[in-house]
Amino acid sequence: MTYKPALVFLALLAQAFFSLVLIIITVWGSLALHYQLTESRLLTYAAIGIWVLVALAALSTLWFTDLQHYRRAAFISFAILFAILLIWWHGIKPSLNRDWAPEVAQTVTAEYNGDMVRLDHIRDFDWRTEKDFTVNWKSADYDLSQIKSVDLFLSYWAGPAIAHTLVSFGFEDGRQVVFSAEIRKKRGQAFSEIGGFFKDFELAMIAAEESDIIYLRTNVRGEHVYRYHVDIEPEQARQLFRLYTDTANRLSKEAGFYNTLTANCTTVVFDMARILDPSIALDYRVLLSGYLPEYMFEKQLIVTAETNTQSMRLNADISQQAKGSREGYSQRIRTMAMPQAQAAE
Incomplete structure (x- = not known):
């Protein structure tokens, strides 16, 4: 009992x-x-x-x-x-053939000849508003042996925990090309974090000019955007570039679903970290991408003279430099921001 x-x-x-x-x-x-x-x-x-x-x-x-x-x-x-x-x-399968939104109507593809690569469908839109823009897709040739820099951009639109991650490659001739894993929305479709768990979007790899894809976020949408210079060796940079283009070529032939947790803009960034340091373990700050800079700072993957993450973030904020037209945009966002006290004078 x-x-x-x-x-x-x-x-x-x-x-x-x-x-x-x-x-x-x-x-x-x-x-x-x-x-x-x-x-x-x-x-x-x-x-x-x-x-x-x-x-x-x-x-x-x-x-x-x-x-x-x-x-x-x-x-x-x-x-x-x-x-x-x-x-x-x-039985619900991803598709390559839908009535796509104009900004994701094309996805980048790459064709290699040694270190030379030709990228097709690079986005170079002139954004006036999110609904008023001039469409322009172009092709360009790049020499991977001429990569001189890799920058990580984080764009925040809904709190500190979640950010969209973009990676920009800089070349000796001054050109930049940005890779971004993005949702492939249908025409008129709005983004939903919850929908991202339920096969509501395909995944697309977009390559674009900084004066398109970063400018859209800083000057059109008004998002908070930060730039971090990645500490990376030339061979590692080439590996990372090929990782993006291999993913892009695969997605151009085999559609895949975007997933808010497992297949998004941060998964390739984690692959980047693994290229830089194969011993790096998965961390919650990779999934909560807004905290990714702190993680990379701890792992010494970011080039900075700062000794703490707070000052590192302040120096990474490109909001002030981004103001202005598309012309000279990449150069402006790489200049040091004027201290607030001096700017007020």
Whole structure:
């Protein structure tokens, strides 16, 4: 008899555990239906309604003793619907052929001849507003033996934890080319962090001029953008460039989904860190990319004379230098910002 309270507690714990699992599955299925059944909202709401009702029926049999004799039927029904949902979900494949938004209508491809590489579909838009711009895609040849610098840009738009990461390669002739792993939105589609978990976007590799892709963030969207000069050897820089172009060529032939957590702009940056230091382990600051500079500072992967991350961030802020036209943009954002007290005089 002394074991009865313990058995009751364990039974309640098991009920709570299975309830939590059922709720998580139900929420996941509802969001999957919401983001994928977009052609008819009536069909979407009906499918979500049926799914939730069956889940609630199964959940209620766990807690109400007068419904326990219905438990088998409720859980069999839920299991069947869940199996159908998983089969449907597995059948959703990424595509290369959609009505893409203009800024991701093309993705970069690369063709090598030794250290010489030709990039096609480099973006060089003239942005006046996010909806008013001049479209321009171009091709250019680069000599990887002439790479002289690698810069990491972080653009913040929604708090300190999440930032979009971009990597810019500088060449001896003064040119810069930026690589950015981005969501490939359909025309008129808006970005959603939650949708990024539910196959709502494909993944695209974009190569662009700094006066396009960085300018868009600093001067058009008004995001907070920081530039960090990466401590990297020439051979490592070439490896990193090839890593980006290999990814770009693959995505141009084999579509892949963007994932907010596992397939986004930071995953290639982590590969960059592994090139610089193969012993580097995955860190939460790689996933929460807004804190990536602190991580790279600790690993001594950033060129800076600063002794703490706070002053490093202050010097990396390019907001003041970015003001102005596209002409001379790359040179301006690499000049030292005027101290605030001096700027006010």
